[in-house]
Amino acid sequence: MRVFLLIVCAAALSCGPTPPAPVRVMAIVPVETRGYEPREVQLQTIGNITTLKGSVAELIGVARVTLDPNDPIQRGGIENLTDDQRYEVLLKDKGADVRGNYLDKAGVLWPADFHTWNMVTTYWNFENAWLYFQDLLASQTPAQTPDELNKMRVLYWPELKINDTLVTDNALYMSFVKSFAITPFQNEKTVPLAMNLGVIGHEVAHKVWSKRVFNDEGIHPTLRPSTGWSGEPFNLLRSLDEGLADFHGYGVTCRSLAGCTPDLLSVSIADQTYAKQRDVSRPDACLDEGLRQALKSFSADQWIRARELYLYGNLWAVSLYQAGSKTGGIGKVKSLQVALLAAYNDDRSQSPGLNQLVNRNLNNQMAFTPEAVAEAIASHIADVDLRRAFCSEAMDRLQLQCLRPDCTDKMPSCPGTTRRGTTCKVLPPLP
Ligand SMILES: [Zn+2]
Known part of the structure; x- marks a missing residue:
């Protein structure tokens, strides 16, 4: 034995x-x-x-x-x-x-x-x-x-x-x-x-x-049932967590022999249409009327069970990816990954990060808008061309509501030469 x-x-x-x-x-x-x-x-x-x-x-x-x-x-x-x-x-x-x-x-x-x-x-x-x-x-x-x-x-x-x-x-x-x-x-x-x-x-x-x-x-207090955030601010917050996680997940794939894989899911799920909708490089990603309606009207409980949670998050990931890709490729995408992480939490500079935007407004959820989020990200992108490209992609794909063509009224960090991208058709204003 x-x-x-x-x-x-x-x-x-x-x-x-x-x-x-x-x-x-x-x-x-x-x-x-x-x-x-x-x-x-x-x-x-x-x-x-x-x-x-x-x-x-x-x-x-x-x-x-x-x-x-x-x-x-x-x-x-x-x-x-x-x-x-x-x-x-x-x-x-x-x-x-x-x-x-x-x-x-x-x-x-x-x-x-x-x-x-x-x-x-x-x-x-x-x-x-x-x-x-x-x-x-x-x-x-x-x-x-x-x-x-x-x-x-x-x-x-x-x-x-x-x-x-x-x-x-x-x-x-x-x-x-x-x-x-x-x-x-x-x-x-x-x-x-x-x-x-x-x-x-x-x-x-x-x-x-x-x-x-x-x-x-x-x-987190914003996510607590009954006392947390609700409606669009809640839905936006949850979607950002998901979409930005896809953007980083893509970044992690760049370390493998297969190289960068923006379409993370198609090897793992049967529903290929949905897998393609989550692709962070998707050139045609646009907010449409159905998704906008869902973002504004779904309850927290509905949103966390819905595909729209991920599809709206994808628009943020694509705005980042396409800004990098159109400005100069993979190296620029990395600059955006670095900037995005800086934007998660910044209590040192004049530009508040997402942490500050969320936690200073726990009782004022209406301050958490897509435009405020885009500004928090843009203000942490040091490279001016890249910042302009991100502002342009985000204005276009997320239908940001700006009064000026360069969006500097809502997003002062966007360069004055910014113009809205032309991939998506402008949605009619909400009634
Ligand atoms: Zn997730």
Whole structure:
């Protein structure tokens, strides 16, 4: 018996000491053909390859999360609990270490089973999202670090129940318990969302937004049922979080062998029409009358369940992407990613950031308009050509309401030479 165990341990790394980072390991990653294939990667930040824990992410297995308004301890509304209390109440099982199994082939670790492939790939995705934000934050003045992305808690394959529905085939950031979830997947035809690099980039962007715009509050005051914001300001706020997450998710894909992939979803979902509508490079993205009507009239509850949430967010992502692309390509898009992050939170300069625009107007939601948001972003774009291009795209695609042709009445940061773009037809004024 003893001999048998020794042989098992010699073949599988899980019994041995964990090698120091970087660790050479196989993962399923986007490749040159834009498909996903097993390739050797290096994990730069992993501490323990067996339990999949490192400085940027920590995977936790077999957790059980239940959101249930009929649960006696949730009945008072989870928004009335502190972040720590919510974690205690909603995580019915806090989970345990995962365990990866590998075979060592000439210094490269090969996952030995299905879950180990998924877990290594998940860690690699989180590491790349971290590297993306680290790069953008290092480019800020003064330079910053992505402190909110240290040891991100990732619930791997949890039993996640939301109002009695078991969540599968998804990847989520749950700000209310400050945890990510990589839920079980069953759809074998496509790349699971959890393995999609851009999707993980999108989820990590939610955490960055939550920290920098919402002051790391698990349920920000604007989002509380009954006492929070409602109507257009609420809908705009939620859509920005989603659309800008797509814009950053796209940015994270640029780190892969496949190169920048503005169409994040088409490899992962069956509905190709919808996937194309979420493409951040979509040249024909315009606010139309139906979307405008929904933005203005949907209740908070309707909006968060509607596709319009993402479609309106997409107009913001496309305005940024197209401004960069038309001004000079990928390098300019990166300048916009840096500027956008600066615009999330700025209490030092004369130009308030989105955090300030939201938190100084908690009781004055009508001040949170698309024009005010566009100004907060524009005022953080240093390059004048790029700022003009962003103003022009946003005026056009989002139908910003300005009295002057250069929009400087509503957006004083726009250069006087700005003119509204010509992609979209001007909508008639609302009755
Ligand atoms: Zn999202």
